[in-house]
Every structure is written in structure tokens, then in C-alpha cells.
Amino acid sequence: MSSIDYTAHYLYQIKTTQFYLVSSLRTRKDATIIYIDSATGDLVHRGIPQVDVFPSVSDAIEYLKQLDPLAKEITSAAAIIGYIVTPKQARLFLATQVLFF
Numbered sequence: 001m002s003s004i005d006y007t008a009h010y011l012y013q014i015k016t017t018q019f020y021l022v023s024s025l026r027t028r029k030d031a032t033i034i035y036i037d038s039a040t041g042d043l044v045h046r047g048i049p050q051v052d053v054f055p056s057v058s059d060a061i062e063y064l065k066q067l068d069p070l071a072k073e074i075t076s077a078a079a080i081i082g083y084i085v086t087p088k089q090a091r092l093f094l095a096t097q098v099l100f101f
Contacts, residue, residue: 009077014068031060041085
């Protein structure tokens with residue numbers, strides 16, 4: 001998971017109720033962490049180096065593991081399809097597999 005040349009997203013859970021999306025886009029050389037606010041469903045990203053912008057996916061994941069050594073990857077995805085917030089829940093739609101014909 002160091003330098004990748006394709007788009008990839010990793011959903012992580014820490015401290016049982018906090019979720020983070022680690023994203024690396026093919027067109028960029030860095031990785032981004034997006035926090036999913038458990039109270040509002042807001043996607044939070046401030047663009048602060050070493051807080052939510054990292055040189056690589058590995059560095060971003062290491063940061064999450066420093067926040068919680070029990071951080072775990074829930075799933076990985078090739079694409080984010082959508083995100084819906086309702087009064088009672090939020091749903092993140094991910095494409096976990098891409099098929100080429």
C-alpha cells in the first residue's frame with residue numbers, strides 16, 4: 001500500500017463508533033483521510049498535512065493506527081458511488097470490484 005497508480009479507497013473503523021475513509025486518487029500522489037461524523041453524517045476534511053493529507057496510503061493508515069491501535073479495515077473499494085444522509089443513518093455506496101470486458 002505504498003505508492004499506487006490507481007484509485008483506491010479504504011474504510012476504517014476506530015474506537016467502535018468512528019469511521020474514516022482513506023482515499024488515494026490515480027491523478028494525485030498523496031492520500032486523504034475523510035472523517036465521517038457519527039452525529040451528523042458530515043464528511044470532514046480540512047486539508048491539513050499529517051492530519052488528513054499524507055504522502056501515501058501507508059502513512060495515512062499508520063496515522064489512524066496511532067489514534068487507535070485496534071483500528072481495522074472494514075472494506076476496500078475501487079470507487080465511491082454515492083453517499084446519502086437521512087435523519088437516522090448515513091449510507092456510503094462503494095464499488096468493491098471493477099470488471100473489465
